[in-house]
Amino acid sequence: MTEFFDEGTLVAVLTTQPLDRTLDYRAPEGGCFAGAFVEVPLGPRKVLGVVWGPGAGDYDASKVRSVIRVLDAPAMREEMQAFLSRAADYTLTPLPAMLRLATRSPGLGDPPSMRKVYRLGHGTPDRVTAARTRVVETLTEYGGLAFTLKEVAEMAGVSTSVVKGLVAQGVVAEEDSPRDTPFAPLDLDRAGHTLTEDQAAAAQALADGIGAGGYGTTLLQGVTGSGKTEVYLEAVAAAVRAGGQALVLLPEIALTEQFLTRIDERFGAKPAEWHSGVTMTERRRVWRMVAEGQAQVVVGARSALFLPYQRLGLIVVDEEHDTSYKQEDGVLYNARDMAVLRASICGARVVLASATPSLESWANAQDGKYAHLKLTSRFGDAVLPEMRAIDMRGERMEAGRWVSPALKAAVAERLERGEQALLFINRRGYAPVTLCRACGQQIGCDHCDARMVEHRFLKRLMCHQCGESRPMPDACPHCEAEGRLSAVGPGVERLTEEAAALFPEARIATLSSDLFGSARALKAEIEMIADGGADIIVGTQLVAKGHNFPKLTLVGVIDADLSLHGSDPRAAERTFQLMQQVAGRAGRSEAPGVAMLQTYQPEHAVIRAILGGDQEAFWAAEADERRAAAVPPYGRLAGIILSSTELAEAHDAGAFLARNDMPLRRIGAQVFGPAPAPIARVRGRHRIRLLVKAEKRAPLQPALAQWVAQLRLRGSLRVAVDVDPQSFL
Numbered sequence: 001m002t003e004f005f006d007e008g009t010l011v012a013v014l015t016t017q018p019l020d021r022t023l024d025y026r027a028p029e030g031g032c033f034a035g036a037f038v039e040v041p042l043g044p045r046k047v048l049g050v051v052w053g054p055g056a057g058d059y060d061a062s063k064v065r066s067v068i069r070v071l072d073a074p075a076m077r078e079e080m081q082a083f084l085s086r087a088a089d090y091t092l093t094p095l096p097a098m099l100r101l102a103t104r105s106p107g108l109g110d111p112p113s114m115r116k117v118y119r120l121g122h123g124t125p126d127r128v129t130a131a132r133t134r135v136v137e138t139l140t141e142y143g144g145l146a147f148t149l150k151e152v153a154e155m156a157g158v159s160t161s162v163v164k165g166l167v168a169q170g171v172v173a174e175e176d177s178p179r180d181t182p183f184a185p186l187d188l189d190r191a192g193h194t195l196t197e198d199q200a201a202a203a204q205a206l207a208d209g210i211g212a213g214g215y216g217t218t219l220l221q222g223v224t225g226s227g228k229t230e231v232y233l234e235a236v237a238a239a240v241r242a243g244g245q246a247l248v249l250l251p252e253i254a255l256t257e258q259f260l261t262r263i264d265e266r267f268g269a270k271p272a273e274w275h276s277g278v279t280m281t282e283r284r285r286v287w288r289m290v291a292e293g294q295a296q297v298v299v300g301a302r303s304a305l306f307l308p309y310q311r312l313g314l315i316v317v318d319e320e321h322d323t324s325y326k327q328e329d330g331v332l333y334n335a336r337d338m339a340v341l342r343a344s345i346c347g348a349r350v351v352l353a354s355a356t357p358s359l360e361s362w363a364n365a366q367d368g369k370y371a372h373l374k375l376t377s378r379f380g381d382a383v384l385p386e387m388r389a390i391d392m393r394g395e396r397m398e399a400g401r402w403v404s405p406a407l408k409a410a411v412a413e414r415l416e417r418g419e420q421a422l423l424f425i426n427r428r429g430y431a432p433v434t435l436c437r438a439c440g441q442q443i444g445c446d447h448c449d450a451r452m453v454e455h456r457f458l459k460r461l462m463c464h465q466c467g468e469s470r471p472m473p474d475a476c477p478h479c480e481a482e483g484r485l486s487a488v489g490p491g492v493e494r495l496t497e498e499a500a501a502l503f504p505e506a507r508i509a510t511l512s513s514d515l516f517g518s519a520r521a522l523k524a525e526i527e528m529i530a531d532g533g534a535d536i537i538v539g540t541q542l543v544a545k546g547h548n549f550p551k552l553t554l555v556g557v558i559d560a561d562l563s564l565h566g567s568d569p570r571a572a573e574r575t576f577q578l579m580q581q582v583a584g585r586a587g588r589s590e591a592p593g594v595a596m597l598q599t600y601q602p603e604h605a606v607i608r609a610i611l612g613g614d615q616e617a618f619w620a621a622e623a624d625e626r627r628a629a630a631v632p633p634y635g636r637l638a639g640i641i642l643s644s645t646e647l648a649e650a651h652d653a654g655a656f657l658a659r660n661d662m663p664l665r666r667i668g669a670q671v672f673g674p675a676p677a678p679i680a681r682v683r684g685r686h687r688i689r690l691l692v693k694a695e696k697r698a699p700l701q702p703a704l705a706q707w708v709a710q711l712r713l714r715g716s717l718r719v720a721v722d723v724d725p726q727s728f729l
């Protein structure tokens, strides 16, 4: 039972303010439950907090103040408190910062806000016009249902003033209605697609898990186009049927819009949607309805993990290998790992779905920590694409061109047959480098150790680190020579230009995340492509994720070597995943697909593995290497990023930590560095990195906490600890 605190008893309140402890207050008039959202005085201010438990009683009793009021919001459940605490410990994040993630709803404690709705009234109009008649007919058609002013006007095809005019005469009734309305329940009796034998077996196994109750994680590994989504939708149905709520995490906001439609088609109801693109009013509604159990399914980005579910039964992490699940600023957490933590605390099931799982999940499945379900063939008659290399050493390339004659010929063949071809390059903008031919300087960002990238469609230069942008200049900012700036290297926009020059008759669509103002616009473009409205698609990694283009039979990868090198220890894994995913867009219906990889190193082990297509062999080899090097998933890493406006300050702090490594040595961990980060300056701050390596079972977090606590944060110095780093930049 939830603990209750009578009026005047001491309670500990956790606030969202950056304090390193809970504060004691007295329970307000009428008392309060543990977990209650409250408003408390803090100095001269009133701040939001949660009653975390009984007060510590270590503060002068005569000075303890009272809770101002209990907010009108469902209390935080004990399991949520536990989740936030454990996540804070794991990621070495102060608890108030975790609480902020869980309270990202505007007007959390406000009384329900109201809005005006309109339905058919009883009066008769003084004067009958065609427009007025349409309004009356429209509302009559919907019986007693009520709509917003805008909806009525749109449905009837009249201006809002016509509706208002009818309100004045009582023909249309105007009423107040709560804005936060429940989400329509799923229609679980609707039949989904008839599943194939493999799919049905996988769906059954997931449903059995949900039926058994309690925590469990399953890796659903199915080749691209095998119907993983169809399978986990059955798990969603099973979870809801069992009275639970289901959360589906997607790696890219751009995909949610299509996914909502897919759920709507399957269950006849739209789920709740949660990500940065959702309006404030809708956020408020979602947060509340999730807390009240009036939203059965939530589709969202990683932050949806922190919603106040009442009875969370299932979390699906789609494309679980995707790096965007790692939040790289603020609280550094991996939503995939936190999903597993959250589920283990509240006794929910987790489904990790991917064609190319992360080595972490693959190893967990291998060890029997996760159940492992496999779908080895594509749905229907579709077969997996054939993978071929184009050896660029043997191709005759003109300067400033990136499509080889071999690839060009393959594209031409597809166009002749009325099929689609995709040209893939994982680089946004027109060109990665803008160089002045007069002075030889490259244009860099003023605030970062990064180049400015030309975005020709927008006629701007942009920094991909800090987001700064400015109009494309005519003159070189260094030597002021006019008209001597030139683009070096290819980006997606430049590839579009080349495709247009090579195939002047073809309809070309460019898909890059920066080219679309809204998820809706992107969805429309994707639907247009799926319907065959384009012949050639030129895209960045945005196209690699989960799209179905039935006419697409050729994928040309412009630079398969691009991500093989660099400081990332997961370079091989990432390249393998990306190539499989992008190739997986080809040949998804009757006509078979081919993926052609332009490479200068066809002998490279990773390229060979991609061409060979033996995934299990690749993972096994990769696992052996990681085991030998004792790196994740067979060892643990943590990154420390020290940053400051003064280079010396960051550097000295790094040297200090390296010298004072006793807390780490005690657990047998090693420190590497300090060294300047690969991106040595971002937003005017110099960055120094250290890397900590420990054995898998070493108590890493407490040691890290002790170690870093020795550091005095002075001046502009900041420290970020990244447990299980994904990025090494």
Ligand SMILES: Nc1ncnc2c1ncn2[C@@H]1O[C@H](COP(=O)(O)OP(=O)(O)OP(=O)(O)O)[C@@H](O)[C@H]1O
Pocket (backbone or CB within 6 Å): 193, 194, 195, 196, 199, 222, 223, 224, 225, 226, 227, 228, 229, 230, 231, 354, 355, 379, 545, 546, 547, 548, 584
């Ligand atoms: N049993 C089925 N009956 C009818 N259509 C199906 C069935 N299974 C899959 N499909 C269709 O096949 C296509 C691919 O399925 P789905 O999107 O679920 O695959 P996936 O494994 O999630 O793919 P990817 O990993 O490439 O994103 C979809 O259009 C889906 O509707």
Ligand SMILES: [Zn+2]
Pocket (backbone or CB within 6 Å): 445, 446, 447, 448, 450, 463, 464, 465, 466, 467, 468, 683
């Ligand atoms: Zn910048």
